[in-house]
Amino acid sequence: MLIVASMLVSLTACSNGEASETAQNVPESKEYVVNVKVEKLTPAAITDTIMLPGETEAIYDVSLAAEQDGLIEWVGVTEGDSVKADAQLVRIDLEALKAAKDRAEANLTMKKHQLKRRRKLYEGNVLSREELEQAETEFTVAETNLREAEVKYEHGIVVSPVAGMVNTVNVDPGEYVSKGNPIANIVNVDQIKITFNVPEMDVRFLSKGLTAPVVFDAYPREEWNGVVDFVAWKADPATRTFPVRLIVQNTDGRIRPGMIARASFVRRSLNDIVSIPLFSVIDKGGERIAFVEKNGVAEARTVKLGVIDGDRVQILAGLNVGENLIVAGHREVEDGVKVDVR
16 A cells, blocks of 8 residues: 555656646747838828820821912922021912013003003193093003902912921922822921810819929920910810810920820819828728828828829828828738837
8 A cells, every 4th residue: 555655646747747747838829919110100291283195296197289270380398308487498380470461560660661651641731631530540550450460470489488498399390280289298396286185174283383393204204394375165065075285395396296205284283181102001891091100009080082193092081190101011000910110
């Protein structure tokens, strides 16, 4: 009996010793803490803009046509030439027109002398009143014929009404043209006009004289400054948008008519608002969530978004100035999780 009792005491002691040693070897569970970075929210300013596409046009795009029938006697330009305003481009049947003008001038000179002589004869009672009036009428008709010949002569010389570049020449020397046939096309690209179709909800923010930055698909890394030149008073019935025209300086001629442009129009500027980076907003089943750090704990906030400007967005509700917005590690936290601000 004593031997059995002694063995039981020994086994119990060994068992308690092993349990104690096992409890000492089990590591304690660590608390879950997420490392984050925060941005302290301060009053900010944001610009509400709308970007629209438009197509470029030359400030002057003039298509010239023949003003009378005739033979092309001379063509003084070719495609790509630079011309000044009133420069001669083409002459149509000019020799015949000059001869007709010279005849009209000579006839007027003769009728003028006849009238002068007949007035003297009338004053000397040698000529009747009817004969004097006939001479006056002939003189008036001669003046009219000369003006008509001069106009026809001017129509025989096709001139450029604007300075610019010759884009196309449609005739060759020796060719016969009829009135209305195309002669040449002149474009002036010192300035470029761009027309944008602005939605009716946004046209109210635009007015003549406003400036807008413009980029072109052909030059994506460059920006030009455009000035609003015209805002339509009436909507396009097909699109229900309002045409708005911008003027862009193009002294180096790099912008060409037909290029695609994109302008950013400022609708309004907002000051003293809360704005946060777009990437800090998490969409959870249609609910927009942002996390703030408060006393070492992540706190989820449902936020209402406003104007987006580049990579930042206005917060209409859910966040306040002075709070610490989690901007790194925000996708690894949940509401109530402890965080360590780094």
